Amino acid sequence: MLTRPQVVRVSLLGAFGAGVAYLFIPDKSRSAPTVDNASLSPCHFTRATLTSSEPSGPNTKLLALTIHGLPVQKHPSLLAPVWSVFIKDDDIQVERPYTPLEGIDENGRMLFWIKKHPKGEVGRWLHSKKVGDQVEFRGPLSTWAWKEDTWDEVVMISGGTGITPFYQLFHSSISKGHPRTRFTLLHSSPASSELPPPEILRPLQAYAAEHPEKFRLHLFVDRRDANSPADIQAGRIDKPAIQRCLGLDAPWWRKIFARSSATSNTPRKILFLVCGPEPMINAIAGPYGRGFSQGDVSGVLGELGYASSEVRKL
Ligand SMILES: Cc1cc2nc3c(=O)[nH]c(=O)nc-3n(C[C@H](O)[C@H](O)[C@H](O)COP(=O)(O)OP(=O)(O)OC[C@H]3O[C@@H](n4cnc5c(N)ncnc54)[C@H](O)[C@@H]3O)c2cc1C
Missing domain, CATH: 3.40.50.80 (Nucleotide-binding domain of ferredoxin-NADP reductase (FNR) module)
Incomplete structure (x- = not known):
């Protein structure tokens, strides 16, 4: 039988281990390959350029990512609202989902409103990026599927x-x-x-x-x-x-x-x-x-x- 301090120590070690594992052991999705010249897919990362970065409040920015030279497939079922993409923080190989405000336009541009939390990993990383920097994302992924004419x-x-x-x-x-x-x-x-x-x-x-x-x-x-x-x-x-x-x-x-x-x-x-x-x-x-x-x-x-x-x- 473990004593109370031992239980606390074991729990703390477990939580620390889980945190380290989350950050540093790549899972299947985060280790998805980066593929050039292929249409968007949740199964691989696509490279995009940060084409604008505008402060929009004390902790938020409007960020635009643009994919160049790739025909954007307007696949109705994949790009039906509401969808998001996973953006990868390349420094620590962690990804988080974000919602393109206006979807993706014919020039491959997606606009995001992103908050930076004081200790948040990906939000802070994205806020630190400069126009012209490359960012990788995968998607689209359905957040929730809107069904027309279902609700009054x-x-x-x-x-x-x-x-x-x-x-x-x-x-x-x-x-x-x-x-x-x-x-x-x-x-x-x-x-x-x-x-x-x-x-x-x-x-x-x-x-x-x-x-x-x-x-x-x-x-x-x-x-x-x-x-x-x-x-x-x-x-x-x-x-x-x-x-x-x-x-x-x-x-x-x-x-x-x-x-x-x-x-x-x-x-x-x-x-x-x-x-x-x-x-x-x-x-x-x-x-x-x-x-x-x-x-x-x-x-x-x-x-x-x-x-x-x-x-x-x-
Ligand atoms: C489908 C989906 C779509 C999303 N779309 C957007 C979007 O368009 N724009 C956007 O800004 N975010 C969006 N999010 C949230 C986003 O995915 C991240 O969770 C958020 O940016 C925090 O990630 P982080 O790596 O910066 O912080 P983390 O490293 O995950 O968090 C570190 C710490 O930051 C604080 N924190 C994190 N999230 C919050 C929160 N929501 N409120 C208060 N404190 C918090 C907590 O203290 C937390 O312990 C979306 C989430 C989902 C599931």
């Missing part, structure tokens, strides 16, 4: 760079018009200076102003400051905020009126998509299950009575 109501809730999959969905699908589905995006950032850059916010705001019946946008910051735009709400995306934004806090008589004026008696099919830092996912939809499975729905959406078929944690 889609509510996207994001924090920080968690907006990136929703922006990709907006750019490649929502903004093209959907007769059946109404979309709502609730996004929060810690402060006004950390909100998504105009390249992301402006198209969302313009579309919401033009098509309020199809797309609604609600922006939140933890605390308002002198620079906070007027239309930004203060506080976290909590239960009252979700109820308010979705009109679930309307008086009972208005809900009855709304129901009686609906064209159909069948319940509206609703889907919540949640993406952001883990504490935010936990508070809104409950923690992931084992091995990043979806887990049960709890948190605010659990309290509001939504089922697992109505909630997706990205």
